[in-house]
Amino acid sequence: MEQSSRSDSELVAQTLAGNREAFGELYDRHARIVRAVVAGVSGDWPAVEDMTQECFLRAYRNLAKLRNLEGFRPWVVGIARQVAHERRRSLRRDRHEFQDPRVAEIGSAENSEADVDDHDEFDVVMKNLATLPEQERLAIHAFFLAEKDGGESAELVGLSRSGFYALLQRAVARLAVKLKLSDLEEEKR
């Protein structure tokens, strides 16, 4: 993604003046962090792209309300948190308890081996990742979506760099355990 030298405030001003391509540049700059937030907060990996679209559409519709034009990034991150929380609430309402049903399927002895085979390995990882605590999910998504930039990820999570790495290590370790358990369940079946 090649990015221009224009500042966020310039791009916001140009968008308000009717230049949609300027909004596209804002998307290029901030889509990754928005994806990390919606994935981390909602835990709904398959819906990440839809939620990201929703975040930017809301940002576009409400752009005129943005008071500090240079503050587009924290603002759209705030919108991302809201969208993700709405998604979580919606999942809770539907299922009474927030748990990705596909995770339950993996751990359920009632599921056939064929069902399990239908999921590729990415899905297995992501579905188990969805069961981690929110902060740990956010750490993993932020790290891998921010091209393993610890500084940027730490800022998003609100920790020092060393604190972030400790959280990340804990999160991946916990995920590894979950996957191992998942494998064991699979072997049992």
Added chain:
Amino acid sequence: MPCLSKEQLVALALGLVDESTKPLQAHIDECARCRTKLADTRRLIERLSAAHAKLDGSHAVSRTRLLANLSNAKVAERPSSVWNRRIFKVGNLTMRQRIAAIGIGLSALAAVAIVSMAINSGHQLSAMERMAKELNEVKSYSYKTIEHVTIAQKGKPEPGIVDFSRTVYWRTPGAIREELKIVLNGAVPAGYHRGQAETDIVAICLTDKPGIFIDLLGKTFRRETELRAEDTGSGSLTYPDTLLRAIREGSGKVVRDLGTKTIQGKHAHGYTMQYRNDSDPMEVWIDPQTDLPLEVNSEAKDETTTEVTQLTDFRWDIELDPKLFDTKPPAGYTDITPPCDVKSLAEISAALRLYADLSGGHYPKVDTERVNATFDADAVYAEMLKIAGKDKEHQEIQHVKAGLDWIAKITRNRGNARFDGMHVGPNDKDKILFWWFNGRPEGYQVFYGDLHPKILNKAEAEADIPPRPKIFAEPAEDEQKPTEKP
């Protein structure tokens, strides 16, 4: 060495290596079990990387989809709540801008006139036509405006309340006095108290000599240049504000005849009218004896704000005491008229540059927009002397004191100036460190973080200068507090 913990394995797999992880690597070389676990962990990291990369790979497609969807979405216009229109505008208004705002009621009245001219109702048409004619011929007037604004607040059961009381005196051709007081009530935020006067000003503007803007709370005044036609809302000195413009351009309709009532002992006939199709209806009560308004009442609502406004105590074609337009400042008040000469600007720049040099790369950590925050020139001066120690000539610091005094003086005019050393540093060449309204047609004097000065016109200033933060936080949908911390 014992076998590695899961976290240590993850650290190695992620490549988070430093001196402390060297023994871990040595253990891995010796322990087959840990080597296997590390290989597993690396596979997991690769799977995570691949899964996230997959998402990133669809960026271009998603971008195209988003831009296509924008054609169905519309950027909402800037909220035009009463709060935005009034208190912050008022807070930011220069005297000329205030004058343009004065005529809100009158322009509405003029619109009533047009409205009535546009309809074919004999009685109403006649009354409104006569009022329009009279309004165009008045040579002086005064009236009071009382506004009660209620603002729903995010996370608070009790609303914030803002009470405006404004008295306006106008005398042809173009002598205006406005007295405005804004009081905060309801659930006021930290730093404020109920009944606190947020603004208390007197503004006098004349066509033939400089005017004056007096801040009764800050006990300061500033001089203003002569009033020009383009500074009034209508572009007319004889009929300032939007009165004539509204008569020429207004549209709308009389919704209903309200009958009669007595106002201040006078018989009055009322009409409900709508200024524009999308505006809230307002009541206009006219004196049949003079065909001039006696009272105007309106109520406007949006999602978060309710504004009840009454224009009352109209007095038309009256003798106004010349003292009302006397621009002599009150005794003991400080002149905070900002500088516009090169020398003063250089003094400001030199003071800030020296401070940044001494402090190791930042400006005085003050944001004058914060509640009760002020730029204390003496304190900053003392701080500079303290930091300098023996390394800097104290004489050099003494030389820049004048610049510090300017900053302190200019920023006393809250709402028309801001110094923000809290968030802007010497490397922020695109961020505004210090700005003020310079009282001249060109508008706003600005210093960016790297201290390069610039003069912005009104449009540029509106784009570049952050608006004043709201005192009461309205619950605006989708607008989040700008923080990235969860």
